[in-house]
Amino acid sequence: MSVERETDQAADQTGRTDQAEPDERLRRGQARLAEITGRSGAEVMAALGEVAPDFARYIFEFGYGDVYSRPGLELRTRMLATVAGLVCLGHAARELHVHIGSALNVGATREEVVEVIMQMALYAGFPAALDALMIAKKVFAERGLAPPEG
Structure with a gap:
């Protein structure tokens, strides 16, 4: 099976690919965080901005955009x-x-x-x-x- 076909099948099962655009993942993560906490997360971005701005982005993209957005658990x-x-x-x-x-x-x-x-x-x-x-x-x-x- 080709890599492209495997990727297409993975996308069919999860609704998205592992290659989602970073900005899409960030937006999805920010939206999920707001849904969960009732806040935008801007304070997290600001607090980490001077120290590790990439870390804040990882929290949104991976934590909230990928993991908390997965199907399977409410x-x-x-x-x-x-x-x-x-x-x-x-x-x-x-x-x-x-x-x-x-x-x-x-x-x-x-x-x-x-x-x-x-x-x-x-x-x-x-x-x-x-x-x-x-x-x-x-x-x-x-x-x-x-x-x-x-």
Whole structure:
């Protein structure tokens, strides 16, 4: 099978080729980020602009334009998986804060976020889960999400 035919078949299965125009990937990534976070991402570009402008572009193109835009999982599921991964890292408080908020933005509930974090205590340890629960508590308070009655 020729390389061109393999590429065409890959495009048919995913809806795009691996050779997508960089500007298209950037636009797709910026749109997906805005959908998830409710922000344009301009602050990310500006913050990294003086240090590593290419890194910001990689975040948009690869992270949001390619990975978060893939078919197969709805955004709510992707964001809950992201929260779980960040809890397991145990050293990504800023990202965890952003992604807990993003999970809520795309339909995850307060209870689902808490359950995902508690589940990660088995794999990341209780200290990582406890730290993540404290971050979640801040996010919930910022959004006026009251704790469950009980």
